Amino acid sequence: MIDLLLQPFSYDYMVKAILISALVGGVCAFLSAFLILKGWSLMGDALAHAIVPGVVLAYILALPYAVGAFFAGLLAAGSMAAVKHKTALREDTVIGLIFTTFFALGLLLVSINPTAVNIQAVILGNILAISQSDMVQVTIISVICFAVLALKWRDFMAVFFDESHARSIGLPVTALRIAFFTMLSAATVAALQTVGACLVIAMVVTPGATAYLLTDRFERLIIMACIWGAASSAIGAYASYYLDANPGGLIVCLQTAVFLITIIVAPKYGMARGWFVRRAVRGING
């Protein structure tokens, strides 16, 4: 029995996949604590799709894929800002328009140059067969992001909670904002390898939202989100060995299922509590 449970750890590729997934899951969860409170969930999704042409181009030109992703992300963010500035279109329209266009550009590049890239790996993730160089990139990105966030999370919180106050106490607001979105793009790039472009949004939203149902204190929210983000990613990757299914899909299924359970049973903000309270009130009144 124990042997069976430990079996995945005897394979090098499984150990790597579990560790990398946990690392990326933790970083994305850290960011999710901020994203859900600011209502920026769509941003994570948009960035994940918008960087696809950069990744494709980087593979075609044999550059590190993170470099291509970074420039594509930058270009997409710039285009969104420009279109938003020039038109009266709603923000969600602008974001939707730009990210799908970039994505289409990526697919077009692949269709013209089909041999260089495994597009399915970009869209759906490919953690079990990650190449050595990709793995190094993901590790470096994740460790740097995590370090910056762990050291500076109070500054980010101050900026996002009350920008004028942050400015008044002398925090470099603009620099911190840029730093945050750079890290979001970087984490998105990393998560592309584990769950793929379509499911990045879950990684940068779900763990934070789950923790948000359980606590009112931001510090605890971050800790819970990170632990759960890392744990769910590790478990998803581990389970893919037995279930023989796409690890990204399993990770996100697990996260969503736990979110749905939490939303019902959470002690203070769960739906079950509301039902019990109402029943108790009715009992007292009646």
Added chain:
Amino acid sequence: MTGQDVIKITDLSVTYSNGHCALDGVNITLHTGTICGLVGVNGAGKSTLFKSIMGFVKPSQGSVKIHGDIAQKALKKNRVAYVPQTEEVDWNFPVLVKDVVMMGRYGHMGFMRIASKADHVAVENALERVGMRAYENRQIGELSGGQKKRVFVARALAQGGDIILLDEPFTGVDIKTEDSLIALFHDLANEGRLILVSTHNLGSVPHFCDEVILINKTVQAYGPVETTFTQENLAKTFGGMLRHHRLIGDDLHDDEDPRGLTVLTDDERPLVLYGEEGGEQIRKLNKKGRKRTT
């Protein structure tokens, strides 16, 4: 002095599904030919009362009758028109002024909403009436604050009902525009419509309303402005929410005159009461354009 009964609200209570009780035991009968102000703090049930008249919320008790019909049935007969707050409208929407006014006619049109000759005439008349005929081909975002309001009043006119509900009509318009809108509302009331205006702008209430409803979950006071819109009733309605300034004798002037000045304000134009302690009269700041139907 009052016209025919149009809206009859009997013992109306509304409780939302989350258990919040927004209205409790409201009894009012409103008449044609009047402008009626609906005054209360935010959350006092102003918008719930509007929604009840428009049939959007289900009463947990009591009823709203419009010309004897329940609200939903009255809507089908195009009895009620609603003029939204300026902030609620998407001014970037690609519609022209005449398109917006034509929307008032949809209830009269067939399945495909194809405008007949009569619909076009109604739209032209309504635009003429509010003085916006020259702007009919403007996109709505290209208008000034007062013009925007007029377009939606024109839509209510084109619709042809005799009840017009206005939600905070004076936010974001200057005093001059406000005066011209008030003159327009008086004309419309004189033609036999009921105009119900929700506002927290206390200062303009005696300025243009014939009747006033003071509301705080239930009706605190209802009747002609002169007798209803008193300091006592306002204090009862607003509780501690009202800012209250009283200026007496020396604060006000250098002679021996003992009379004082009381200024009550929610957050906008203050209501000015002037006279002996306990016997203050409402000072009407502007009486022009007042022709009461009798």
Added chain:
Amino acid sequence: MDSLYTLLVEPLTYDFMQRALLVSLLIGVVCSVFSCFLVLKGWSLMGDAISHAILPGLAAAFVFGIPLLLGALIAALICAFLTGFLKDHSRVKEDAVMGIVFSGMFALGLVMLTKIETDVHLLHILFGNVLGISRTDLVQTAVIASICTIIMVIKRRDLMLFCFDPVHAGVIGLPVALLSFGLLVLLAMTIVAALKAAGIILVIAMLIAPGAIGFLSARSFDGMMMIAVMASVVSCIAGTIISFHIDAATAPLIVVIQAALFMIALAFGKRIKQHDDQAIATG
């Protein structure tokens, strides 16, 4: 003359190209008509969410042997109602709830498709395949697309009023809840119609870009819709024919051409900020 023939007519001598052109035109029209409502209602994220969320519906439809359209429709409605329900009953913001629900459903679909032997080809659902459209697919798409287009064109004034001022719509006695539900069902049907040709992600582009182009170019709703449809039709024809010549994927090319048209609208549109307002105010 000869070169023009090679350019335009030669591709259409092939059966599969005729079908591809026809199907892309059909979905181009239905998507562009819908895009006007989507852009004005602010439902772009909803389009994104629903197109992803139908994946488990397609897989389940195959398992239970029901029509794909029905499975997709049920999944779309589950996504929309679950989002609304969870938003109303928790403290999490709407955008986050929507993101969680659709990504969770997409992940579920992904796992289902890898575990179940189906003839639903994952890559085709993700990216679409205009050139691989069969005769049955064509008929199916044509039926769904035509029904949706006809309903939307006939009821465009009610739907437009619903987007513009739902309160007024209610006051004059229109069935607002039915319009909202109807728009949701039409969205799901449109996505299903476009799925085989454009795929889950690019259908969002086809559901946003034409409406955005029309929004920037027209001052009235009917004008917006006409421009949206024209832009979409032009992109679909150009995309299909050019993709034949340069041997590229058709749907991405259509989307890229639409983006180019959007940029033209951005440069010359009637309703670009500032310049336009002032020009009319003074003129």
